[in-house]
Amino acid sequence: MEAQSLEFKRLLRFESFREAWCHYGYGTDQQELIQKEFHRIKGITYLDHAGTTLFPDSQIKEFYQDISRNVYGNPHSHNPSSRLTHDTVEHVRYRILEHFNTSPEEYSVIFTSGCTAALKLLADSFPWRTGSDGEPGSLLTYLTDNHTSVVGIRGVTAPLGVITLPVTPKDVESRAKNHPQNDAEAKKSEPTPHIFCYPAQSNFSGRKYPLSYVRGIQSRCLYPACDYEGRWLVLLDAASFVGCSPLDLREHPADFVPISFYKIFGFPTGLGALLVRNEVADMLRKGYFGGGTAAAYLAGENYFVPRSSVISRFEDGTVSFFDIISLHHAFDTLHRLTGSMVKIQNHTFGLAHYTYIVLSSLRHNNGEPVAQIYCDTEFQDPSTQGAILNFNLLDSHGNIIGYSQVDNLASLFNIHVRTGCFCNTGACQMFLGISNDQAKKNLQAGHVCGDNIDLIDGRPTGSVRISFGYMSTFEDCQEFLNFVVKCFVDKPLRLDQERLARLKVPVPLKDSSPCQPTAMPNAPLVHQEREQNSSPAPITGAYTEGTVSKPDQKAGEAYTLTNLFIYPIKSCAAFEVTEWPLGPRGLLYDREWMLVNENGVCLSQKREPRLCLIQPSICLATKVLSIHAPGMDTISIPLEMGEEKTVSTMACQSKVCGDRVQTVNCGEKISAWLSEFLGKPCRLIRQNPDFTRDMKMGSGQGNSPSALSLANEAQYLMINKTSVSLLQDQISKRQDESNGVKPFDIQELIHRFRANLVISGITPFEEDDWLDLTVGSTEFKVVGKCGRCQMIGIDQSTGTRTLEPLRSLSEFRNGKLTFGVYLAHKSLKNSSVLSAGSLIRSSMLK
Template identity: 35%
Template sequence: MSALNDAIVAFRDTEYPQLKGKAYLDHAGSQLPAASFITAFASDLNTTLYGNPHSTSTPSHLAGARVDAIRARTLAFFNASPEDYDLVFVANATAAIRLVGECFRDHALRARKHAFWYAHHRDAHNSLIGIREFATEHHCFGDKDVEAWLSNPATKPSAAKPALFAYPGQSNMTGRRLPLDWPVRIRATYGNNAYTLLDAAALATTAPLNIDAIAPDFACVSFYKIFGYPDLGALIVRKASADILRHRTYFAGGTVDVVVSDPDTWHVKRKTLHEALEEGTVAFRSIVALGHALDTHKRLYGSMEAVSTHTAALTRGMHAALAGLRHGNGQPMVWIHNEATAMPGDAKTQGATVAFNVLHGDGTLVPYGDVEREADARGVYVRSGGMCNPGGVQKYLGWNGKAMKMVLKAGHGCATPIQVHEGKATGVVRASLGACSVQADVDALVKFLRSQYLEKAASTTTIYIATGAEAELESVSEMNEKATMGKVKRPVGWAKRVMGLAGIH
């Protein structure tokens, strides 16, 4: 147990009163906002007049200045030098991903090449996979494929069109963490026409993000996954790679300096990258909230390094406890999914997540949605399903495209899942920890699983029953007691039987 656990226990009822009597284990979906953060933010809004930053009034100027200051603080939080990186506020990580994809598409159209090369990692979220619809050539890589691509010049994309490789820093399904040296290696191998997009939404939840060291061309985050609020995201952009984003065709209010609509049609975009990409009025009040979130997080937890150490210790214990659950017959109760290289407790290779399925004593699957529903009824909150991670479902649960078409035809879908089809699960149960998690949350999950799904072995005892009609019940009981203590051997004329829960057989 980490040193931070006791400190969190001391303030949790005050800072997270909504957790009293509950075990929240879906931090990969969203962290929870601390009460003092919400109080400080509300007080700020109640006492400070903020106006639309696009105006020039005093309230508007104040709002603009706060946005600029918080943008700089956020870059510092992610260890991104403002000389080398800019930060574009967007709705969420998916919006940041879509923005990059649309910019690459528009760049290809503007260059009249109508193409760009795209590859995503197999462990990618659907939002990353979706970029393939903008590309004319796309690939799905596993770890070995990435290494082969880096070492084999024959697989390199054409220099005539830009290449984009996108991957998650952490699997949103299993929590395993992927290599963070790929962006530097890709740039060293393929030069400035090959770009990397790092989906850091899951990684940044419980790990310090060192953008300067990782050096991706683009990285996306969602702040509600780190702080619980605001519902806001960001695209972090390496300035040396920013030109391709300036080819975005669409423009909106706030992104242009001049627009002419009649009779000529032309426009001039703003020079600062974030101004050219933040469409319409920036979510300035949400950004003000982000400033308070940064303050509160530092006051409560000290640093992301401390959060990482704390959650790594909890994850190691949770993994061990789940892996140790056994039915009475010795068979595992929990089937945990992950790569062999992911080591629970090692923050470099594993995040604060465990993905699993629950098994009956005979090895058949308990439907994952049933587990979530039963857990919910006990005040234990997990997530179940495919996690928008089709690569993970295929790899860990044994599906392929042909089989998925069959189960789809049978009626399976995200909103109406067939949880088990022909003996195979279509999703998992995911338990994920966050900054405010404590050991009691892990204990509650393990207690629920044990009490709900543990199947005790049939209590079997070898006994001896007299075959003659003259045998009395008392003699049977007495002989059974002696036999189970190993004090007698089978007497002549007595038959050996096994006494189980269902009786003598």
């Protein structure tokens, strides 16, 4: 075990990375670049650059200085400030085309709100031709490995009668025919126009499709163009590709190229472009016309003459000129920091290549692989593979671990990944083996794009994706790989020596020498092999989820309320009481206040774990909320809203679990106190007493909705101490492998689940089956199970993050991250009070 551990440590040294790939950084210390330009990501391992990359500080500073020095007016006017805007925007268009090695003589840049808007613009304006009198109509063809926004073009074409032809990647070249057509003759006959759409880089797997497809389709040498007469045009979706790779449109003259700039620069968002080859620009037609697009029109007659240039015809209204101006500084900064897109490509590919090498070699103690990697390439060549790694993790029995569990645990380590299908259903189905029928059944089972239902009947609905950007570091790879080994490998770790040897990774490490370019190593494809080794038995306890039936219990059997907690400030520490009155929204004053940042967004321990150190307490006699925190003097605010409003009457709106709630600001004094403790601007707000928010859970089937405080889901959360004790046992069993991690105290576990009511039950998880219960004389209904996230991984006494209990809970409950049940009171008397020690009676589901 120790030898394997040392071997893995050697593998994670920078020298091993340089042996596998020599291109790293841009001639300066990469960590210095991070400290100078990206200091805000300190402590964060950001691995979602395919979602959006990060912008450097100097880019924003230079942009701010620009707009602070200059007056930019509406470019549709003719005054000096407007001319400055117009000229600057035109210069930026030139910079964009220069970046793609082309010119205004060859391409036009139409600004849009993003890549999706560019695709919609093309869908709406392309001269689709429907078939009639035996004449074939236009074809919309696309690779099945395309983003949703490309496939969505068929939403426009299908009602027009245009035929849609999905094409698999294998079809394009396997069915090719080498008989290029005569373009000059094709233009004379005005043939039917068709579009072939494909991604320069798959946003799912990172596979780079050959840019030579552009000319191959245009000349009708490749399928499907070789099988269908007409004029074939190419839509090259470059959004994922251009973030880390150079695109030469002079060599690969695609007809339409949609892009989003945040994929390249991180800022601005909400700005993209459709690059249109001038040779085909006149084909595009549009119906709607907005400000700036008309050469002339009449209001009282259906008369309209569009402007002559394709840009002016399609940029309706005033463009987002400040965002466009910021691109000038984005290009300058990117070039200054990196030198070129080729260097970015080499740097990011090297990180992905190395991570692939190590991840694919990891084995559980029984020899089973740790990851199933979804890829079409062997990560050998940056011209065929981008800086994206897509995978699912496997347990030692070969079962896929749900992506939600991986995401939750990654968040505990401040590792930012992406999960799901990434708006690419075609690639997701292909790699995960999801049939069309199965996809429809998943929908019927409640799974929709973007949710956290990661496994249905043990089969994955999505996967995990990591991706690198130009500011990514080798340390990011280290953090990620260490995370995988720590959280998901059954120890002792084993490494696939044959794979490492074939990939020329030095194990054990040899003395490093000056870096010389090395040939790209060979590696196998998708890792799905299984060694026929025995697997350890699953964790078992007094009650094993889904396998051992629960002991019989008589309905109405009595239990005890052992602990009673309120959380006056949402996401802050608990206040334990022995007796407490009930209000219309739950326990009186429970989650009535919350902290928000300077933008009014609710703060939670997921992003600010130190919130657990803020300790509120309430004195009902003096009607005061006191707040304590380490190193701070105690501060108090009144409970009575009338007195509070004398401090500040500013009303505000915030969101809690998607619900818009009306709140009242609690004043500058408490805001300054909290901002000082957290080290960032924040405010304390309180739910407006005149505002009513209805609880969604349990409101169906004739039940009237219950009023809700600032709590997420329900009025009360209840957990069973017996369930906590069982989970404690599971954690203790795992800690035999955890190198001396101290055992979990049961009270510490109770605090992590942040319940209002803690009961003493008889059987673990029996509360899951209860319909209702009575505590003392107060009746409650059970309205649902509580789904858990990475927040239970935060030690409520220190604010530190740990793997447990999330890992053991997920394994013990077969991936179901639920613990505890939500309650709502059935009826409420004016004098209703809950007391610790009260007897509880329940009724169970039959």
